[in-house]
Amino acid sequence: MSGSVSRSGSRPPTLGGRKERLDALAATAADGPGDAGVSLAASAWRRLRRNPVFLLGAAIIVLFVVVALLSPWLAAHDPTARLLEGQVSRARNEIPAAQEGFPLGGDQVGRDLLSRLLVGSQQTLMVGVFATVIGLAGGLLLGTVAGALGGWVDSLVMRVVDVMLSIPSLLLAFSIGALFPSPSQFTVILAVATVQIPIFARLLRGSMLAQRGSDHVLAARALGVRPRAIVFRHMLPNSLGPVIVQATLVLAVAIIDAAALSFLGLGNPDDSIPEWGQMLGGAQNVIDSHPNLAFWPAGCIIIVALGFTLVGESLRDALDPKNRR
Structure with a gap:
């Protein structure tokens, strides 16, 4: 019997026959219910919507954002009006207690504490978002330059980043904020944003x-694609996933750092515009006799920071290829 004939008497399948069988198997697998391929984002969302930690963090963030946006209408009283000033006694160290129309009472000068907490959420959200956006923009610029060019440019940028990372973040933010002759909300945003730049970079x-050594980048170089197009169409879009997750975590840190700077007196000195860190700093003089003035703004800061942290950690786990099931 000829060597080209198998033991059963039939000829082995040709290359074309094998390709047809593989295509048929692939089509059958793709037509199966639930077996179609999904993107990384879709796969991550499937896990996130079943993750109670993510849902809890997302609920906190949504509630915080809604309250911050609607705070001028949710506040029952003007946060600057001293409606309870007649109940304040500096000699006896008394401040207005909780009463009808004022669920949390008043502060040291008779202003409604609940209204100030609601309106202060707007300032806290603004500081956290703007500081994160500015820090993200600066980090994207430095990280893109260092990662795309390499060589001495990469070494120079990374040495500057290493110096910034070697200084404790709060100390660096405090030093930057102290450089300005008159502290304000803008100085807080700029100080906190500067601290976040080396992290993103x-x-x-x-x-x-x-990404520089990945197959699709090497293929683009072999095809003669311009270096600028390789960086902005192939390398940068595929590198943004971890940066976006880090931005969620940094939001929590930015809110805490901004509150710390305001507590230390480097925030907006005008207390007619309430902010949680500023309220916490103003309560330190009476914290032994009226701890509720510090408890409420501190509790709000902790809960909001926890929400962003839970969402960031859940996103990190969901987007990690090692955790894909």
Whole structure:
């Protein structure tokens, strides 16, 4: 019997026959229910919507954002009006207690504490978002330059980043805020944003270096694609995932750092515009006799920071390929 004939007497399948069988199997697998391929984002969302930790954090963030946006209408009283000033006694160290129309009472000068907490959420959200956006923009610029160009540019940028990271974040923010002759909300945002820049820069630079040796980047170089197009169409979009997750975590840190700077007196000195960190700093003089003035703003800061942290950690786990099931 000829060597081209198998033991059963039939000829082995040709290359074309094998390709047809593989295509048929692939089509059958793709037509199966629930077996179609999904993107990383869709797969991550499937896990997130079943994750109670993510749902809890998302609920806190949504509630915080809604309250901050609607705070001028939710506040029952003008946060600057001293409606309870007649109940304040500095000699006896008395402040207005909770009463009808004022569920949390008043502060040291008779202003409604609940209204100030509601309106202060808007300032806290603004500081956290603007500081994170500015820090993200600066980090994207430095990380893209370092990761795309490499060489001495990468070494120079990373040495500057290493110096900034070697200084404790709160100390660096305090030093930057102290440089301005008159503290304000803008100085707080700028100080907190500067602290976040090296974090984003190092993270993006590492992701882009990993993309430089990937197959699709090497293929684009072999096809003669321009370096600028490779950076902005292939490397940068595929490196933004970890940076976006880090931005969610940084929001929590930005809110805490901004509150710390306001507590230390580097925030907006005008207390007619309430902010949680500023309210916490103003309560330190009476914290032994009226701890509720510090408890409520501190509790709000902790809960909101917890919400952003829970969402950020859940996103990190969901987008990690090692956790894909």
